[in-house]
Amino acid sequence: MSAEQAPELGVSFASQASYEPPVSLGPPALRVRHLWHRFGHFDVLRDVCFEVPQGEIFGFIGPNGAGKTTTIRIMATLLEPMAGRVEVDGIDVTVDPEAVRRVIGYMPDHAGVYERVTVREYLEFFADAFRVPSATVVDAVLELTDLGPLSDKLVATMSKGQKQRLQLARILLHDPKVLILDEPASDLDPRARIEMRNLLLELRSLGKTILLSSHILTELSDVCTSVGILERGRILVCGPIGEIGARLEAQRAAQAIGHAPPAAQAELVRGAQLQPGQVHPAQLQSGQAHPAQLQSGQVHPAQLHPGAVAGAPLQAQAPQPSIAVRRRVKLKILGQPEYVASLLRGGPGVVDIELSYGMAVVTIDGPEARIADMVAHLVRNNVGILGVEQERNELERIFLEVTRGEMQ
């Protein structure tokens, strides 16, 4: 954190900029603003706000019971929001659900399929129901989802994973702009998961926006361009994964050098929305100060801004000096880890070193080239290196860091 880092910050911002989705024309694909929902006397969603720009793959993460399915069902027009506004492709779900239904493909988490029809008949029915103008669509979708060889199989005799793929095929029939998938990979074996992932990437390349909820974070981090983490009905963070990770790091660092007292810090990470007192939708509407607005003034721009919508405000915040890309590198080494530590300590960008048997985990700031420099430095000093591995899954870390593991 010394002055010598300064010139490199620019570099890291350049790489940040490349994270940004292609600048989209028109409204965001999904826009959720101040969404509240309650079942009985229990607020399941409390002031959920986020935005998914066109062309993104957005991972919607949260512990069990966080309210993911509820949010998704509202976006899919199956539930009415109690307060707030939800727009899909610029259309308000409350006002014109029919139009919303035409632009979305929604795959529920535990839906059934008609059993006594063949795969082709199943898709033909939905093609008819969607008023798809041509019969070739069914063939195209069969091919896209690799169900071609199964097209004459009875749905009743298919495996769970195959049925899930069939459901995905179903929602592609009417060529929706936005795909909303609730745990699409929950019943898939590893190979099928990889296939699903590739399919999602292919769909994204076709210009579709995808929102998917999942519990399997490794999977999400491979495919998602941005994520939102929901806990107890509130969005904790949302935005591109790298950006969130960087912001968390920055904030941790700020805490370490005493920019902010730890307690307040924790509150800020968790978001302005995590107020102890609940705010009722009615109050929300009756013109009282809004929790997000209440605190957003106090939040240091470099810090997380959870109330913020994923799009514009995050981009607005991007050029903040404290955001840097930070990597954790696992080194498998021959010889004394302590020696390695003494070699690396104080090196350029090295923030932290953890040691264990035969292994050192180095946290390093700055561009990837620094890793190469570090390895070269070790080799020059006769340290045998068995492996260098960048810790890939940032998402898991973010998730554990932001959520408290509380159930609602």
Next chain:
Amino acid sequence: MSVQTGETIPPAPASQRAVDRARHRIAIWRADPNPIWIRELRQSARLTRTPFILMAITMFVTLIIAAVGGVLSDQVASDKVGLATFNTFFSIAFFLVAWVGPALAANAIASEREGRTWEAVLLTGLRPQVIARGKFLAAFTAIGTYIVTLAPVGALCFLFGGVQALEVAIAFVFLFIFALLSVAFGLALSSKMASSRGAIVLTLLLSVPISLFVYGLGGPAMSTAIHRLWAAVPEGPPVWLPMAYVRGSFGFEYLVLLVGLPAILVVLPAWFFYETTVANLSGNNDDRSSGMKHWFAVSSLLLTATAVLALYSVPANDVDDFGVFALVLLSMYAAFCAFVFAGEPVGPSRRVTMDWERSGAGAIRRFFGPGLVRAAELQLIGLLPAFALTTFVAAYILLSTPPSSMPYYTPKSPDGIIRFGSYAASFYVFVVGAGAFLRARASAPTPARVLLFVTMAAIAVVPWIVAAIGGAIARSDEALAVASPSPFFAFALLGDSKPDVVYLSGWGMSALWVVLGFTLLVVAGRKSREIVAKFERTLAEAEQRLAEEDAAMEAALLAEAEARAPAGGEPQGGEGPA
């Protein structure tokens, strides 16, 4: 086009003649059949147990017919055997249709909910009407298959003689009509249910007693009445209707009894079931009211017309009794509709209002839209004239028939029926007002309906208990007046041999019900306007908040862009004094 059948829609005809256009419609209909129906057909084609069930039923019915025929054939003449087997067969078929039809239909929607396939269908954008029709067609096709497989057995009856081929054919037509009604009934019930087992049990619980009641009343009882009218129709056997068509003498009665009445009795319930199904399949914020209100308007008109026509067609001697009978039927219908409309939403949802604005809906369309005050107004507009017309036509006939016009005619006073009609109409005003009031106060339709029912039941029964106790103590006829709040008190107002205080209390109570009813209606109106205003206020506030947020965000972006612009020009300039 239909992807499922592979048909394409033919191009529109060049000529605009009605025949060509009709032909084109049919072609479209054939090329683009209901997708749900086609899918259900495909599904049921794979159900291997259907042929076995059909075979079992056919064999069972054949055995019974053969047994009846065999037992009777050496005791009575052949044509009697024919008549007996005919009645046996169609009675069995009637119950088969009345029980199996609703059960088949009940499964249709509930099973989709249970199998969690329902939402996928909803999200395709298929309109609830199309879904309802598809489900109806599917269940009707299934029950139709049953009837068709039974046809050869039914034809056996006519071999014995005693019935004509045409009568057997007409009986089959009616079997299909009963199937239509029972399927529609099952569908309406199941459209609300989430479990298919529950739906089947409920429909059976209802359809068994209803079919027994209809069979008893419409069968043997009616055949006696019809026999008096047309002696050629045999007295007693339940399946008289097909014979009446063939053997009845054509005339005014034939038209009313065999064309008008059956049409009304089939079309109105079927339409009601259809609208119920569609409303239950629609979302909470969709327009679930208009269809039902259209049905109400048309059925009220038709029933009024029927009542008036029937009054003119019965002998003057029976006009007073028949008038009361018609008013009672009208009241039952009115009470039923009051319960239906007690579930009306307070006002149109935002979605419905937006839709109206987009399509430029006129005042009439809005009047038939959701809203409990509108519903109450519609009920009063629709049925108060019906009560009035029936009462006054009956009174007019009683007054205007000269004593000498027919033998055995004793002139009757119209006072009784006027009192009866006025009381019924006044009480109806109260029921409508109370329904609107309770709905405006309740949070959901069901509590409103339950409360309305409890209130009405209490008002109907309690005064009689008090009157009975009072009568026992006072030992006087005048204690009857205590029962005047009960709607059944209207019957006490008939005749002219009661103490004056009874009649007076009747008039007083009528006036009170009208005043109370309109007061409740006004209160309900005020309350619902309040609710709507509050809703609109919160909505406007939320909108404003969102708009403010948008503006703030835009301003922030703009400010940032401005801050960045000079920075682009000279790298250090934008930083300002640090």
